Amino acid sequence: MAHDASQNVFQGRKVALGICGGIAAYKAAEVLRGLQKAGCVVRVAMTARACEFIQPLTFRALSGEHVIVDDYAPDNPDPIAHITFSQTVELLIIAPATANILGKFANGIADDFLTSTYLASTAPVLIAPAMNSSMWEHPATQRNVERLKADGVFFIEPDDGEMACGTIGPGRLSEPERIVAAALDILQTTNTDVLQALAGEKLLITVGATREALDPVRFLSNNSSGRMGFAIAEAARKRGAEVHVIAGSTTADAPAGVAVTRAFSAAEMHAAVMNELPEATIFIGAAAVADYRPAQSARQKIKKSDAEITIKLERTQDILADVAAVNRGDLLVIGFAAETENVLANAREKLVRKNLDAVIANDVTREGAGFDALTNEVIVISRDKDTPIHVPLMPKTNVANIILDEIVRLRAARENLANLTTDERRKKA
Numbered sequence: 001m002a003h004d005a006s007q008n009v010f011q012g013r014k015v016a017l018g019i020c021g022g023i024a025a026y027k028a029a030e031v032l033r034g035l036q037k038a039g040c041v042v043r044v045a046m047t048a049r050a051c052e053f054i055q056p057l058t059f060r061a062l063s064g065e066h067v068i069v070d071d072y073a074p075d076n077p078d079p080i081a082h083i084t085f086s087q088t089v090e091l092l093i094i095a096p097a098t099a100n101i102l103g104k105f106a107n108g109i110a111d112d113f114l115t116s117t118y119l120a121s122t123a124p125v126l127i128a129p130a131m132n133s134s135m136w137e138h139p140a141t142q143r144n145v146e147r148l149k150a151d152g153v154f155f156i157e158p159d160d161g162e163m164a165c166g167t168i169g170p171g172r173l174s175e176p177e178r179i180v181a182a183a184l185d186i187l188q189t190t191n192t193d194v195l196q197a198l199a200g201e202k203l204l205i206t207v208g209a210t211r212e213a214l215d216p217v218r219f220l221s222n223n224s225s226g227r228m229g230f231a232i233a234e235a236a237r238k239r240g241a242e243v244h245v246i247a248g249s250t251t252a253d254a255p256a257g258v259a260v261t262r263a264f265s266a267a268e269m270h271a272a273v274m275n276e277l278p279e280a281t282i283f284i285g286a287a288a289v290a291d292y293r294p295a296q297s298a299r300q301k302i303k304k305s306d307a308e309i310t311i312k313l314e315r316t317q318d319i320l321a322d323v324a325a326v327n328r329g330d331l332l333v334i335g336f337a338a339e340t341e342n343v344l345a346n347a348r349e350k351l352v353r354k355n356l357d358a359v360i361a362n363d364v365t366r367e368g369a370g371f372d373a374l375t376n377e378v379i380v381i382s383r384d385k386d387t388p389i390h391v392p393l394m395p396k397t398n399v400a401n402i403i404l405d406e407i408v409r410l411r412a413a414r415e416n417l418a419n420l421t422t423d424e425r426r427k428k429a
């Protein structure tokens, strides 16, 4: 399905949420809310056992739709709900999934609404299991999981931890935030066109915080985790790009399958970027690079005394602006703008001043957005478009995919422009 890149890609996407009987059933409400916040329309189906843990009314109130438990129930408005329901959704999520439902799905048993829906649906399926550790580790459950994975079902493995029954081990439902992120990721990338969209591109991206030394043991830095940049790197690799990350200090884990070069100070990062730039077709400045560094870095550790000390700071080089300045013409250059006020205006000004193709602006004062958070809320402003894309609060993985959708569009627009005759180009200008 094609989606207009100028609006949120999740707006109106149809997701079915199946809930099974387990203590974790209440967490499905948070999964539902997370999906709705991203823009999805969610319909809920529950097994009869799930209704013993949480009332369908809760989900009816949250989703604004009839919750289907039994399609033969007299109050069900649709007599063949398992067919209509399953064929109108773009993704089926089961959270929490019990050992029982895994067994039924794996063996094609369809003895209630949810199991019939699973069989009747051609949409991708994401399962988040939750059960007692022994049940999870039982060979029968593991066999069913393997069979379902072979059938193409996506899994969010349960977490380790203390369960309602008091045992400690694997089996706790994964965090709702992670389930939502995985669900949105599937909605963004199940299309094979999307997965090939960056094939042939070489992405060079800066990530994390820089460190500017005061002496051999102290430095000036910031609390960038590197999570947003790594999420972009990973999503770009999944779409076929060759990715080289130049990383400062990070607390998030680097993804697999991408080259990582460490460069801690702004000067080292600048040198590493310039070294790799001739190879790149896309540059993204996602690092929080220091604008100033101590004018002098002491060779020996600075000893304390009662006297005040003054640190003189000098400017660092602007990596992003320097990359844009040496642009050969086919390189796409994208920057970030961390703002605390007048977000849109300041970011636009940065886009023009640094000569960028797009800028990703975030208001770092917003809760859940910015530096150390798992989620982010951004505005994507492109040079060739008047209307920016407002990306609501969602996991950074999914924000990354929206940024990449825009990069794919920018590349296509650049190629179209290159194919125009000189005359046509003049008219456009």
Ligand code: CTP
Binding pocket: 206, 266, 284, 285, 286, 287, 288, 289, 290, 291, 316, 317, 318, 319, 320, 321, 334, 335, 336, 337, 338, 339, 350
């Ligand atoms: N950046 C860079 N090198 C620097 C400083 C910033 O490459 N020495 C890049 C960042 O990676 C980011 C963008 O520039 O992509 C925006 O950085 P930011 O600090 O928000 O903006 P500045 O242009 O430095 O402006 P100001 O600090 O005044 O907001």
